[in-house]
Amino acid sequence: xxxxxxxxxxxxxxxxxxxxxxxxxxxxxxxxxxxxxxxxxxxxxxxxxxxxxxxxxxxxxxxxxxxxxxxxxxxxxxxxxxxxxxxxxxxxxxxxxxxxxxxxxxxxxxxxxxxxxxxxxxxxxxxxxxxxxxxxxxxxxxxxxxxxxxxxxxxxxxxxxxxxxxxxxxxxxxxxxxxxxxxxxxxxxxxxxxxxxxxxxxxxxxxxxxxxxxxxxxxxxxxxxxxxxxxxxxxxxxxxxxxxxxxxxxxxxxxxxxxxxxxxxxxxxxxxxxxxxxxxxxxxxxxxxxxxxxxxxxxxxxxxxxxxxxxxxxxxxxxxxxxxxxxxxxxxxxxxxxxxxxxxxxxxxxxxxxxxxxxxxxxxxxxxxxxxxxxxxxxxxxxxxxxxxxxxxxxxxxxxxxxxxxxxxxxxxxxxxxxxxxxxxxxxxxxxxxxxxxxxxxxxxxxxx
Amino acid sequence: xxxxxxxxxxxxxxxxxxxxxxxxxxxxxxxxxxxxxxxxxxxxxxxxxxxxxxxxxxxxxxxxxxxxxxxxxxxxxxxxxxxxxxxxxxxxxxxxxxxxxxxxxxxxxxxxxxxxxxxxxxxxxxxxxxxxxxxxxxxxxxxxxxxxxxxxxxxxxxxxxxxxxxxxxxxxxxxxxxxxxxxxxxxxxxxxxxxxxxxxxxxxxxxxxxxxxxxxxxxxxxxxxxxxxxxxxxxxxxxxxxxxxxxxxxxxxxxxxxxxxxxxxxxxxxxxxxxxxxxxxxxxxxxxxxxxxxxxxxxxxxxxxxxxxxxxxxxxxxxxxxxxxxxxxxxxxxxxxxxxxxxxxxxxxxxxxxxxxxxxxxxxxxxxxxxxxxxxxxxxxxxxxxxxxxxxxxxxxxxxxxxxxxxxxxxxxxxxxxxxxxxxxxxxxxxxxxxxxxxxxxxxxxxxx
Numbered sequence: 001x002x003x004x005x006x007x008x009x010x011x012x013x014x015x016x017x018x019x020x021x022x023x024x025x026x027x028x029x030x031x032x033x034x035x036x037x038x039x040x041x042x043x044x045x046x047x048x049x050x051x052x053x054x055x056x057x058x059x060x061x062x063x064x065x066x067x068x069x070x071x072x073x074x075x076x077x078x079x080x081x082x083x084x085x086x087x088x089x090x091x092x093x094x095x096x097x098x099x100x101x102x103x104x105x106x107x108x109x110x111x112x113x114x115x116x117x118x119x120x121x122x123x124x125x126x127x128x129x130x131x132x133x134x135x136x137x138x139x140x141x142x143x144x145x146x147x148x149x150x151x152x153x154x155x156x157x158x159x160x161x162x163x164x165x166x167x168x169x170x171x172x173x174x175x176x177x178x179x180x181x182x183x184x185x186x187x188x189x190x191x192x193x194x195x196x197x198x199x200x201x202x203x204x205x206x207x208x209x210x211x212x213x214x215x216x217x218x219x220x221x222x223x224x225x226x227x228x229x230x231x232x233x234x235x236x237x238x239x240x241x242x243x244x245x246x247x248x249x250x251x252x253x254x255x256x257x258x259x260x261x262x263x264x265x266x267x268x269x270x271x272x273x274x275x276x277x278x279x280x281x282x283x284x285x286x287x288x289x290x291x292x293x294x295x296x297x298x299x300x301x302x303x304x305x306x307x308x309x310x311x312x313x314x315x316x317x318x319x320x321x322x323x324x325x326x327x328x329x330x331x332x333x334x335x336x337x338x339x340x341x342x343x344x345x346x347x348x349x350x351x352x353x354x355x356x357x358x359x360x361x362x363x364x365x366x367x368x369x370x371x372x373x374x375x376x377x378x379x380x381x382x383x384x385x386x387x388x389x390x391x392x393x394x395x396x397x398x399x400x401x402x403x404x405x406x407x408x409x410x411x412x413x414x415x416x417x418x419x420x421x422x423x424x425x426x427x428x429x430x431x432x433x434x435x436x437x438x439x440x441x442x443x444x445x446x447x448x449x
Numbered sequence: 450x451x452x453x454x455x456x457x458x459x460x461x462x463x464x465x466x467x468x469x470x471x472x473x474x475x476x477x478x479x480x481x482x483x484x485x486x487x488x489x490x491x492x493x494x495x496x497x498x499x500x501x502x503x504x505x506x507x508x509x510x511x512x513x514x515x516x517x518x519x520x521x522x523x524x525x526x527x528x529x530x531x532x533x534x535x536x537x538x539x540x541x542x543x544x545x546x547x548x549x550x551x552x553x554x555x556x557x558x559x560x561x562x563x564x565x566x567x568x569x570x571x572x573x574x575x576x577x578x579x580x581x582x583x584x585x586x587x588x589x590x591x592x593x594x595x596x597x598x599x600x601x602x603x604x605x606x607x608x609x610x611x612x613x614x615x616x617x618x619x620x621x622x623x624x625x626x627x628x629x630x631x632x633x634x635x636x637x638x639x640x641x642x643x644x645x646x647x648x649x650x651x652x653x654x655x656x657x658x659x660x661x662x663x664x665x666x667x668x669x670x671x672x673x674x675x676x677x678x679x680x681x682x683x684x685x686x687x688x689x690x691x692x693x694x695x696x697x698x699x700x701x702x703x704x705x706x707x708x709x710x711x712x713x714x715x716x717x718x719x720x721x722x723x724x725x726x727x728x729x730x731x732x733x734x735x736x737x738x739x740x741x742x743x744x745x746x747x748x749x750x751x752x753x754x755x756x757x758x759x760x761x762x763x764x765x766x767x768x769x770x771x772x773x774x775x776x777x778x779x780x781x782x783x784x785x786x787x788x789x790x791x792x793x794x795x796x797x798x799x800x801x802x803x804x805x806x807x808x809x810x811x812x813x814x815x816x817x818x819x820x821x822x823x824x825x826x827x828x829x830x831x832x833x834x835x836x837x838x839x840x841x842x843x844x845x846x847x848x849x850x851x852x853x854x855x856x857x858x859x860x861x862x863x864x865x866x867x868x869x870x871x872x873x874x875x876x877x878x879x880x881x882x883x884x885x886x887x888x889x890x891x892x893x894x895x896x897x898x
Contacts, residue, residue: 014659015636022631031571031661033541057560059642059659067642067657074636079627080659082568088537089572092482107558111506111592119531122480123538142655143560178528182471185750187464187523193508193516206591208516210463210508210529212480301634 002416005382006049006389006431007409008100008240008275009401011039013053013081015074016397018304018360022074023296025399030081033089039398040090043097046405047419049430050098050129051090052222052242052391053083057107058139060311063303064318067139073304075360077311084116091124098427100129100222106155107135107144110165110203117219118170118211126215126426131222132237134159136314156229158202160445163221163237165203167441168196170218172208174438188212216428217436235261235272236444239433242391244277246340246347251276251386265444273388273431276381279395280367280374282403289369296395297361302353305360313338322353361395371407378408379417451865454831455498455838455880456858457549457689457724458850460488462502462530464523465846467753467809471523472745474848479530482538488847489539492546495854496868498879499547499578500539501671501691501840502532506556507588509760512752513767516588522753524809526760533565540573547876549578549671555604556584556593559614559652566668567619567660575664575875580671581686583608585763605678607651609894612670612686614652616890617645619667621657623887637661665877666885684710684721685893688882691840693726695789695796700725700835714893722837722880725830728844729816729823731852738818745844746810751802754809762787771802810844820856827857828866 014030015021021028029035043051059067060077070078083101090099099120103113113130121128134155135141141149150158177192196207223234224242234241235258245251254276259269281296283289302322310317313331320327326345331338345355367377381387394400412418424430463479464470470477478484492500508516509526519527532550539548548569552562562579570577583604584590590598599607626641645656672683673691683690684707694700703725708718730745732738751771759766762780769776775794780787794804816826830836843849861867873879 021629021636022634028629032574033572037541056659057564058655059657066639067644068639071637071639071642072635074629074634077659078636079661081571082565082660085533085537085565085569085572088534089541092486092538092541108561109556109593112557115506116531116534120534122530123482123534125481139655142653144558145653147653180470180477180523185471185523186521187470187527188520190515190517190520193520195516204591204594204596206507206588208508210505210526211531212528 004419005378005387005412005417006273006275007418008242008389008391009039009043009048009051010277010391010393011036011051011053011397012076013083013086014076014079016076017300017395018073018075018308019296019300020396022299023396026396027398030079035398036086036090037093039401040094040097042398042401042405044094046409047422048097049389050100050427051087052100052129052131053086053102054131055083055102055133056080056137056140057104057135058137058143060137060307061139062137062311062314062316063307064316069303069307073301073307075304076308084120087128088120088123091120091127096127096422096425096430098127098129098220098430099124100131100220102131102133104133104135104140105159105162106150107140110162111169111205111209114166114169115209115211118209118214121214121216121219122211126428128214128216129220129222129240129427131224131242132159132163133224137311152227152229156233159233161200161202164441164445165196165198165200165205167218167445168198169205169207169209170214171438171441172196173212175213178212213438216426217438217440220427220431220433231258231261234258235267236265238272239428239431241272241274242277243274244340246343248381248384248386250339250343251381252384255386271433273433275389275391276387277391277393278367278378279393280404280408281395282369282371282374282407284370286369286373293368297357300357300361302356302360304356305358306352306356309341309356309359313341317352320352323351325350326352326355371411374408375411375415378412379415382417453868454827454836454861454866455722455724456867457691457838457840458488458492458497458500459726459840459842460485460500460502460846461525462532462535463525463528465525466749466844467522467524467757468745468749469845471748472845475845476847479528484847485535485539486542488850489543489546491847491850491854493543495858496871497546498838499549499876500536501549501578501580502535502551503580504532504551504582505529505586505589506553506584507586507592509586509756510588511586511760511763511765512756513765518752518756522750522756524753525757533569536577537569537572540569540576545576545871545874545879547576547578547669547879548573549580549669551580551582553582553584553589554608554611555599556589559611560618560654560658563615563618564658564660567658567663570663570665570668571660575877577663577665578669578671578689578876580673580691581608581612582673586760601676601678605682608682610649610651613890613894614645614647614649614654616667616894617647618654618656618658619663620887620890621645622661624662627661662887665875666887666889669876669880669882680707680710683707684716685714687721688877688880690721690723691726692723693789695792697830697833697835699789699792700830701833704835720882724838724840725836726840726842727816727827728842729853729857730844731818731820731823731856733819735818735822742817746806749806749810751805751809753805754807755801755805758790758805758808762790766801769801772800774799775801775804820860823857824860824864827861828864831866
């Protein structure tokens with residue numbers, strides 16, 4: 001059997017990239033369950049592995065210390081519905097699609113989060129995934145009783161312990177603990193439900209969880225680690241890694257590095273799926289696709305894009321001249337984004353204003369064209385050691401997903417590199433991942449990279 | 450128009466009262482979304498105002514310091530799915546039914562909770578309700594980094610501030626802040642989205658929320674306050690009050706007291722709906738209903754009931770002799786439960802063992818009988834100043850809801866005291882409550898009772 005690629009859809013529970021909401025094909029349904037449920041149906045028809053929701057717990061004010069640019073331009077952080085009830089709504093109308101929500105380890109408690117995802121995993125029949133982030137916006141910290149955020153190493157230390165506790169809680173019911181013997185009576189076997197008695201630096205949690213072990217053992221764990229600490233965390237804990245690369249070469253080197261790190265943590269590199277982000281624009285001809293990309297591009301307000309880039313990089317870009325290039329700066333935020341942004345800036349010689357437009361309406365050059373050309377590009381990355389599959393972003397929702405599903409997916413299927421039917425009933429099975437045995441968290445927590 | 454009663458269904462996202470899961474008609478579907486979705490459809494067919502989920506964030510160990518009795522007997526705290534994804538699943542298959550989840554103010558952050566319920570309110574088209582609890586189990590505290598729980602007055606002080614912050618966050622977007630002008634572009638008007646800049650004793654929250662103001666203004670707020678602090682909190686904040694009374698007289702005196710307290714906080718007493726809990730057992734004849742109640746009663750393991758009563762009262766009942774009466778004790782837990790329990794114990798002369806059985810399989814004497822007799826009982830309480838409606842508990846799920854909906858609801862409708870069609874599109878409208886204007890939280894926070 002040929003190796004198959006995996007596809008995730010990156011959905012924003014809000015207006016998405018600035019400009020996207022201005023397109024005639026965009027539907028402003030971010031507050032309606034049916035908006036997400038219709039996308040879920042489209043993606044399941046297209047045999048996607050999962051839908052994936054990023055998140056942020058503030059309206060960012062990193063551009064000029066104000067939320068105005070986010071709100072005015074409908075930028076990425078302007079409006080964000082809580083992804084947890086959104087994925088529960090989507091589960092109700094689908095049977096196979098995996099459903100991932102982002103929750104930060106910095107502003108939540110492990111008992112709460114372990115329980116939410118265990119519950120979602122049961123309710124969806126084994127389709128829940130958790131995208132783990134540590135949050136780095138000052139504006140987020142200020143919504144959670146902090147004057148300033150924890151530094152990166154504290155955040156990752158806390159995240160490591162958070163995952164350890166979550167793992168212990170998911171394992172606190174043995175797989176066969178629920179007995180349901182009406183006669184004895186014996187509802188659950190008390191010998192198979194365990195306190196966790198965790199006492200650590202950040203958390204003290206007695207347990208057990210009040211939800212049985214999830215169908216998938218643990219929900220699928222997703223991470224987007226670009227810094228060195230982030231990569232270690234991802235290599236230790238992730239089933240799926242989401243990343244962002246402006247070129248195949250940079251994707252290849254990230255791919256190789258992560259798979260090697262995973263091995264140093266004692267994991268099978270095949271057990272981690274790396275799905276770089278793509279934003280294809282598909283047209284009936286190459287020329288029409290380029291035209292469409294330009295039309296989308298024209299609708300992006302440069303300040304809207306810069307406002308989002310400012311919070312991704314955690315640098316106040318309002319302080320630099322708009323018509324010069326982005327200078328080299330210290331970037332406390334997402335280092336991967338910065339490298340990518342520098343790469344694009346240098347390659348295309350962009351001013352800050354142009355960069356804002358580009359970042360807001362960005363699309364990787366390889367993936368603008370006809371459906372065949374886009375499929376070629378994806379196949380090339382996939383077969384050339386740059387990706388196990390892709391995380392699809394679209395310039396506008398929900399149309400972008402419909403076009404891709406109708407036009408590109410059948411071509412990938414015809415080439416034999418994408419499924420025509422779901423392989424299993426859980427997300428883990430569809431991703432080709434082993435169900436972790438009880439106690440797996442322990443092995444991973446102890447492993448030294 | 451005759452005044453209409455309101456009906457809420459009290460559902461457990463787990464096995465419910467001990468013994469209930471042992472009944473042949475019980476369906477062990479607590480981990481399946483379809484289990485809840487089917488109940489939601491039944492309740493909407495029966496024109497219920499809302500479905501209501503209690504919650505607890507631990508497996509209680511108040512009986513003998515161990516979780517064994519809860520797990521073995523499938524008692525109330527043995528297994529509890531997170532109610533938030535559950536109500537999101539139920540929203541997906543209904544159009545009118547209100548959906549309430551319990552979240553504790555003691556172990557969560559106001560930004561998170563305000564956002565969850567704002568999101569649920571949007572996604573459900575204005576049907577979300579929050580049952581506010583402060584949590585009093587030591588076992589819960591020990592799942593959230595505490596060696597012992599906060600005392601009652603700290604919990605209520607924190608809860609008051611929590612509600613104040615939540616109110617500010619719900620009001621941080623003006624009702625008309627979202628503009629969606631594609632031309633300008635103007636996504637949201639920055640002048641109509643406000644930071645909250647809350648700095649208090651327990652919380653420091655900058656805001657704004659990243660979700661527009663909920664369709665209902667605020668989600669419907671529910672509270673079950675039995676202590677004096679609880680009653681004040683409920684009179685200040687609640688739209689709906691859930692309570693538990695063993696007799697009409699005790700329900701009447703609670704009803705009068707709460708309506709008076711609400712008035713002292715400057716609220717219209719009509720704006721608070723008091724819905725005492727009932728657990729009817731309906732049969733084709735009075736004799737058959739009593740028999741059925743006895744059959745249910747027989748399946749209740751006394752220790753399962755005592756184990757739950759122990760955590761409700763927060764008293765380790767394993768230390769008292771099983772075949773004597775419950776002595777008078779200091780009750781740190783739910784005082785209302787204790788009064789009710791004492792009332793029943795004295796009236797019926799129960800030993801602790803009998804009390805355990807009774808508490809596990811309890812049913813108020815008035816509401817066992819034919820559908821007509823049950824309807825008589827409800828009408829009597831409703832018309833005699835004891836209730837604005839009822840919160841229906843059932844001895845077994847989902848059958849108990851089906852029986853009530855099929856047999857009792859039509860009789861209430863025939864008598865003109867219950868709706869035949871939903872009056873409005875939001876839960877608030879169906880409850881006959883005004884949509885709070887922006888800033889309402891401020892008036893209530895400032896009001897001195």
